[in-house]
Amino acid sequence: MNISRRHLMILLPAAAVAWKHVLAGTPEDSPNYQMSEHWWGMLIDIPKCIGCGNCVRACQTENDVPDGFFRTWVERYHRTDWHLENPEVISPDGGKEGFPVVKAGEEGMFFFVPKMCNHCADSPCTQVCPVGATFISPDGVVLIDQKYCLGCAYCVQACPYGCRYVHPTKKVADKCTLCYHRITKGLTTACCEACPTGARQLADLKNPNDPIHEFLKTHTVQVLKPQMATGAKAFYNGLDGSVR
Amino acid sequence: MSGVEGYIYPNEVTLYWSVLIVLYPFITGLVAGAFILASLERVFSVEAVKPTYRLALLTALAFLLVAPLPLVLHLGHPFRSPEMYFTPHDTSAMAMFGYVYMWYLMAVLVFEIWLDYRREIVLLSQTSKGLLRLIYQVMTLGSSNISAGALHIDDKVGWIVTLVGIPSAFLLHGYVGFIFGSLKANPWWSSPLMPVIFIFSAMVSGIAAVMLLYMSTTKLRGQKIDMRCVDTVAMYMFYIFIIDFSMEMLDLVHRVYEADESFRSLNFLVHTKLYFSQIVVQICLGTIVPLVLLFLTQVVKLKEMARKRIYILSGSLALVGVLAMRWNVVIGGQLFSKSFLGYTSYKMALVTREGLLVAVGLTILPLLFLWALVKLLPPWPDKSLHEAATGD
Numbered sequence: 001m002n003i004s005r006r007h008l009m010i011l012l013p014a015a016a017v018a019w020k021h022v023l024a025g026t027p028e029d030s031p032n033y034q035m036s037e038h039w040w041g042m043l044i045d046i047p048k049c050i051g052c053g054n055c056v057r058a059c060q061t062e063n064d065v066p067d068g069f070f071r072t073w074v075e076r077y078h079r080t081d082w083h084l085e086n087p088e089v090i091s092p093d094g095g096k097e098g099f100p101v102v103k104a105g106e107e108g109m110f111f112f113v114p115k116m117c118n119h120c121a122d123s124p125c126t127q128v129c130p131v132g133a134t135f136i137s138p139d140g141v142v143l144i145d146q147k148y149c150l151g152c153a154y155c156v157q158a159c160p161y162g163c164r165y166v167h168p169t170k171k172v173a174d175k176c177t178l179c180y181h182r183i184t185k186g187l188t189t190a191c192c193e194a195c196p197t198g199a200r201q202l203a204d205l206k207n208p209n210d211p212i213h214e215f216l217k218t219h220t221v222q223v224l225k226p227q228m229a230t231g232a233k234a235f236y237n238g239l240d241g242s243v244r
Numbered sequence: 245m246s247g248v249e250g251y252i253y254p255n256e257v258t259l260y261w262s263v264l265i266v267l268y269p270f271i272t273g274l275v276a277g278a279f280i281l282a283s284l285e286r287v288f289s290v291e292a293v294k295p296t297y298r299l300a301l302l303t304a305l306a307f308l309l310v311a312p313l314p315l316v317l318h319l320g321h322p323f324r325s326p327e328m329y330f331t332p333h334d335t336s337a338m339a340m341f342g343y344v345y346m347w348y349l350m351a352v353l354v355f356e357i358w359l360d361y362r363r364e365i366v367l368l369s370q371t372s373k374g375l376l377r378l379i380y381q382v383m384t385l386g387s388s389n390i391s392a393g394a395l396h397i398d399d400k401v402g403w404i405v406t407l408v409g410i411p412s413a414f415l416l417h418g419y420v421g422f423i424f425g426s427l428k429a430n431p432w433w434s435s436p437l438m439p440v441i442f443i444f445s446a447m448v449s450g451i452a453a454v455m456l457l458y459m460s461t462t463k464l465r466g467q468k469i470d471m472r473c474v475d476t477v478a479m480y481m482f483y484i485f486i487i488d489f490s491m492e493m494l495d496l497v498h499r500v501y502e503a504d505e506s507f508r509s510l511n512f513l514v515h516t517k518l519y520f521s522q523i524v525v526q527i528c529l530g531t532i533v534p535l536v537l538l539f540l541t542q543v544v545k546l547k548e549m550a551r552k553r554i555y556i557l558s559g560s561l562a563l564v565g566v567l568a569m570r571w572n573v574v575i576g577g578q579l580f581s582k583s584f585l586g587y588t589s590y591k592m593a594l595v596t597r598e599g600l601l602v603a604v605g606l607t608i609l610p611l612l613f614l615w616a617l618v619k620l621l622p623p624w625p626d627k628s629l630h631e632a633a634t635g636d
Contacts (some may be wrong), residue, residue: 068257069255073253073254075251085508088251089251090251091251124427127335128336128427130328130333130336131324131328131332131336132331132336148327149324150320150321150324150328151319152338153320154423156260158427158429162252162256162581162583163253163255165255165258166260170320171320172320172321228428244582244583244584
């Protein structure tokens, strides 16, 4: 192919721009997304959860979660009386296919508790990572650089909530990313989108117009294991004292 | 779900820290303990233990060379492990491993052994033949001055290195305890006493190992065991064992009396899944029996043969007890759910990368290294070398 001087003058700058992108890696997916303008969390409204398992299924499909491991799961608590330390808890296959029907006449309180990474602001998992492969992003999401993770599982041991696991084939730590690939494009998480009752709501704590602020002001909200002082950002409405 | 009792978080079914992570603190503990024994003679002038000095140093080196292997083999991506050196995360206790390890290996142990053996290395580089001669020549690092003045400097520097080595040995193993003790998510591990318990149990296991190695190698060489030396080593082991046991009991009593939210779960664990390894092996067989036996040697005048048998038995039991302690910490700490509502099980594989065969291999490997080191740098006086040095 003969290239004229005119074509060369056009092609060279184009090649330079293309080369710059090659060097820089994958181009930014969401060019208008400013990390510094967000601080993500999640509101989980326990009285609204019906234990359908839609969230677990949606998460597994969206994030290609391996069988037997969970980025999110749902527990069903059964508390009969004042023995808060001894609730009966089940989560068959992470609650993915729902729960067995409660027999008529069974006493006590039944309720569902969706669980996921709490995206802690003072996360013990990121603290212990020997190479900093897991980190808190500037917009408050705890993420893992899986190309950097050694697979030592120290972070799995350090998480008080059991939210992490070592991926059985990738051999690196894995967990909920708060669907980072979605929320940076202005979408909500897969679990929130799939929830039929609005029991899960993505919350942007830096956005003054986010309904989370009004909700937190007017409801009794708690985080899991507050004694761990992890700065958890999964806020639970109606959290019973028996929940672990 | 098989192996699961009660309710555990669904990601807790698998145990991620296997028998290899049990071996890691056991092996580093032997290193730290053996070095502390060596320092008794060098820094604290306990002349009676001199026959074990060099053997203790070589034992420490042999085990230290193997210490990172269980860690690296356990990693999901072993080839990424150098990142811990290049880009360590400053808030991670584990990130310091590479630096603590290299410091201890190169700045303390190898340096001290080199200084202590320099005279022999130079003489061997002159009297050996073939490949060995070349190896010894490399080991001299180009320094063949073994005049009285030079050896005096070696001795002084060696003393300083040992002095620095004592806190380094504490750092090496105390730090291993800190890796576990600093995890607030796990009540079985989370304790400020953990590094202290690790250090003292390390000293017990290291001293026991060197004592047994000294007795067996002396027997194999057809030499007479120096009973004054072994009695002194056993006495130190007994006193350190008492401190170790007191610390462990203090931790236990504190947990029982405080009885926090995890107590019911942990108490159940100790009385069921960990009953054999903790109550029977660690506390009864591995601690109380050797303590009573060693106590007898301190208060009753026993014959030499009886003392030897007691030392062999109590040393072996102490080693088993410390290994059981590491097992109970590492595996025990993963058997209960952080929900405190259930338990999982550990099924050790046989031939996988983290299986039993690899663990056995990693336990034997330091002994092979020690054999090679002893061949290269004999820890006992060599008559022919003495003759070569004096020109007889």
